[in-house]
Amino acid sequence: MTTVGEIGERELIARFTRAATRTRTDDVVIGSGDDAAVFLAQGPVVVSTDTAVAGRHFRFDWSTPDQIGARAVVQSAADIAAMGGRLTGVTVSIGCPPETAVDRLLALNAGIVGQTHAYDARVLGGDLVSSPTVVITVTAIGVLDDVAPATLAGARPGDVLAVSGPLGGAAAGLAVLAATEHGADPSLVVDHAEAVAAYRLPQPDLTAGPTAARTGVSAMTDVSDGLVEEIVTVAASSGVRLDVDSAAVPRADWLDAAGAALGVDPVRWALGGGEDHVLLATFTAGAVPAGWVVIGAVSEGSGAHVDGEPVGAVRGWQSFTET
Amino acid sequence: MTTVGEIGERELIARFTRAATRTRTDDVVIGSGDDAAVFLAQGPVVVSTDTAVAGRHFRFDWSTPDQIGARAVVQSAADIAAMGGRLTGVTVSIGCPPETAVDRLLALNAGIVGQTHAYDARVLGGDLVSSPTVVITVTAIGVLDDVAPATLAGARPGDVLAVSGPLGGAAAGLAVLAATEHGADPSLVVDHAEAVAAYRLPQPDLTAGPTAARTGVSAMTDVSDGLVEEIVTVAASSGVRLDVDSAAVPRADWLDAAGAALGVDPVRWALGGGEDHVLLATFTAGAVPAGWVVIGAVSEGSGAHVDGEPVGAVRGWQSFTET
Numbered sequence: 006m007t008t009v010g011e012i013g014e015r016e017l018i019a020r021f022t023r024a025a026t027r028t029r030t031d032d033v034v035i036g037s038g039d040d041a042a043v044f045l046a047q048g049p050v051v052v053s054t055d056t057a058v059a060g061r062h063f064r065f066d067w068s069t070p071d072q073i074g075a076r077a078v079v080q081s082a083a084d085i086a087a088m089g090g091r092l093t094g095v096t097v098s099i100g101c102p103p104e105t106a107v108d109r110l111l112a113l114n115a116g117i118v119g120q121t122h123a124y125d126a127r128v129l130g131g132d133l134v135s136s137p138t139v140v141i142t143v144t145a146i147g148v149l150d151d152v153a154p155a156t157l158a159g160a161r162p163g164d165v166l167a168v169s170g171p172l173g174g175a176a177a178g179l180a181v182l183a184a185t186e187h188g189a190d191p192s193l194v195v196d197h198a199e200a201v202a203a204y205r206l207p208q209p210d211l212t213a214g215p216t217a218a219r220t221g222v223s224a225m226t227d228v229s230d231g232l233v234e235e236i237v238t239v240a241a242s243s244g245v246r247l248d249v250d251s252a253a254v255p256r257a258d259w260l261d262a263a264g265a266a267l268g269v270d271p272v273r274w275a276l277g278g279g280e281d282h283v284l285l286a287t288f289t290a291g292a293v294p295a296g297w298v299v300i301g302a303v304s305e306g307s308g309a310h311v312d313g314e315p316v317g318a319v320r321g322w323q324s325f326t327e328t
Numbered sequence: 329m330t331t332v333g334e335i336g337e338r339e340l341i342a343r344f345t346r347a348a349t350r351t352r353t354d355d356v357v358i359g360s361g362d363d364a365a366v367f368l369a370q371g372p373v374v375v376s377t378d379t380a381v382a383g384r385h386f387r388f389d390w391s392t393p394d395q396i397g398a399r400a401v402v403q404s405a406a407d408i409a410a411m412g413g414r415l416t417g418v419t420v421s422i423g424c425p426p427e428t429a430v431d432r433l434l435a436l437n438a439g440i441v442g443q444t445h446a447y448d449a450r451v452l453g454g455d456l457v458s459s460p461t462v463v464i465t466v467t468a469i470g471v472l473d474d475v476a477p478a479t480l481a482g483a484r485p486g487d488v489l490a491v492s493g494p495l496g497g498a499a500a501g502l503a504v505l506a507a508t509e510h511g512a513d514p515s516l517v518v519d520h521a522e523a524v525a526a527y528r529l530p531q532p533d534l535t536a537g538p539t540a541a542r543t544g545v546s547a548m549t550d551v552s553d554g555l556v557e558e559i560v561t562v563a564a565s566s567g568v569r570l571d572v573d574s575a576a577v578p579r580a581d582w583l584d585a586a587g588a589a590l591g592v593d594p595v596r597w598a599l600g601g602g603e604d605h606v607l608l609a610t611f612t613a614g615a616v617p618a619g620w621v622v623i624g625a626v627s628e629g630s631g632a633h634v635d636g637e638p639v640g641a642v643r644g645w646q647s648f649t650e651t
Contacts, residue, residue: 034372034477035411035477035479038480039411039477039479039480039481040376040406040407040408040410040411040480040548040549040550041374041375041376041407041408041410041411041413041468041470042374042375042376043372043373043374043375043411043413043472043477044372044373044375045372045373046369046372046373049357049366049367049368049369050366050367050368050369050373050469051364051365051366052364052365052366052367052417052419052452052453052467052469053363053364053365053419053453054419054420054421054453054454054455054465054467055421055455056421056423056455056457056459056463056465057457058423058457058458058459058460061457061458061459062457083363084363084364085364087363087364088358088362088363088364088366090364090366094375096375096376096377096467097377098377098378098379098465100379100381100463129375130375130376130377131377132377132378132379132465134379134380134381134384134385135381135384136379136381136384136461136463137381137460137461138459138460138461140379140423140459140463142377142379142421142455142465142467144375144377144419144465144467145364146373146375146469147364149366154357154358154362154366156358156362157361157362157363158362225363226363227363
């Protein structure tokens with residue numbers, strides 16, 4: 006096994022750069038390899054940064070390096086889509102211990118590059134440093150194509166609340182992996198492969214974001230911290246009351262089987278589970294685009310409600326208290 | 329002492345956001361606090377990412393948190409200037425252990441915000457996560473104001489080589505701090521305060537980058553890894569020979585005293601020391617802007633030379649081998 010410390014930063018960056026520049030997009034003037042990348046923006050620029058830390062946001066024994074890299078891109082790209090933007094590029098910073106296997110880093114990078122290309126976007130550059138554990142920071146950059154940005158604050162009484170895809174899958178997959186670690190039958194991972202796959206690499210349709218922005222969206226975000234957490238945020242930011250009908254929240258057809266196997270009400274995953282990265286938005290009634298599922302309504306008042314009951318943020322200071 | 333784990337991610341992010349949005353710039357449509365920031369670019373967009381890791385790129389016993397934050401911004405901003413760009417905003421991701429003091433994080437953020445504002449730019453958002461050690465990633469975003477990007481590859485035979493400020497100061501400061509750790513008289517830090525300050529917070533004039541881009545620059549980079557390392561890179565990227573006259577390389581007037589105190593030839597710091605972040609550029613002869621100092625020449629051939637002798641990259645895989 007060759008380690009990162011043996012072949013070194015420059016050689017690895019050179020390999021990353023070759024992988025990243027295999028395809029070109031017309032709006033990138035200068036890609037990886039110079040002091041900075043240069044690209045042409047055909048509209049307002051959207052930017053967001055997310056960091057994933059090994060042992061906290063991902064585990065190398067639960068996901069392949071390729072999945073971990075791809076998921077880091079999905080996570081940041083979802084923030085661009087949640088503004089109504091189209092991803093054009095990412096910058097990536099990776100920290101890792103010198104004893105990390107080169108093959109692991111190359112696979113991680115392949116996942117990053119592959120997912121970025123899947124979005125018709127480009128890896129614009131990055132940094133590689135030594136750190137005690139693997140840390141991946143993806144900064145996603147996009148553009149708004151002749152649409153206004155969809156903020157957290159635009160929901161208005163009379164609007165309807167909708168999501169762009171099924172929820173709870175990533176939480177179910179995480180629960181399956183965690184259960185096998187605590188003595189459950191390892192065949193669970195095979196029997197509920199769709200759930201595990203949804204955790205390892207969520208695949209929300211992020212084109213739903215720009216579509217919504219062209220079609221009467223009033224507020225939008227992505228479901229990264231769980232539906233309840235997000236509706237609390239949108240209700241507070243918009244100064245409205247949000248009501249969700251839990252039975253209307255779409256779930257993948259395999260979710261209930263995973264819930265039955267683990268003795269968990271799958272609706273809990275759909276309401277509270279994070280990291281599906283589907284989009285949550287409010288629309289003028291009657292203007293909900295195809296593919297979106299109405300799950301509730303916006304009215305005067307305050308706070309988030311599920312089936313008529315007020316709910317608070319359930320996960321709290323997740324980054325510092327979660328395991 | 330209140331820790332980050334006690335007050336939590338959301339409260340800290342809220343405090344960061346308040347600090348970051350104290351000033352506004354006209355081109356920022358949406359700042360911190362939504363899924364992503366949105367800004368208007370008045371030209372091609374320049375983007376670069378750098379990560380600094382505690383214990384490797386900075387030490388809390390050698391610098392204040394404010395200096396560490398500010399320095400992370402300088403490092404990324406220099407990459408924008410090195411393309412000829414003007415910084416417009418940064419995104420910042422911070423990882424830290426839950427037991428980190430809140431005051432330390434607030435001071436770190438104050439340094440980031442203060443330095444960003446000093447560049448007439450804006451903190452556009454970020455992320456805060458739990459990690460085993462403090463890790464700071466700054467993504468700098470800028471624009472090219474009606475100038476072509478200055479790459480590493482544009483140096484042409486007949487050009488002159490110049491730098492935008494004195495070199496070696498950061499290396500001297502680092503050497504002073506390291507010496508006191510290995511038994512040298514602690515008064516060294518006081519006697520050579522300018523050197524220590526240059527290490528803690530390099531203050532290159534980054535307006536020199538856009539100025540150069542308007543004035544006949546052919547290639548440009550910033551001196552982050554040491555002058556020799558950078559001229560090796562520019563010579564290779566441009567396919568030319570670079571010659572540096574070591575006596576012409578500008579040094580701060582206090583550098584030689586620090587060298588005498590530590591028994592180090594200050595020219596070694598000026599040639600090999602990194603992290604001064606002054607700009608290195610090649611210009612058409614006769615087109616060197618005010619404030620730049622000519623240190624050498626570009627000719628046909630290959631490789632970097634100092635005082636007529638060929639030099640190789642001296643620091644190698646710095647991130648993984650340096651202490």
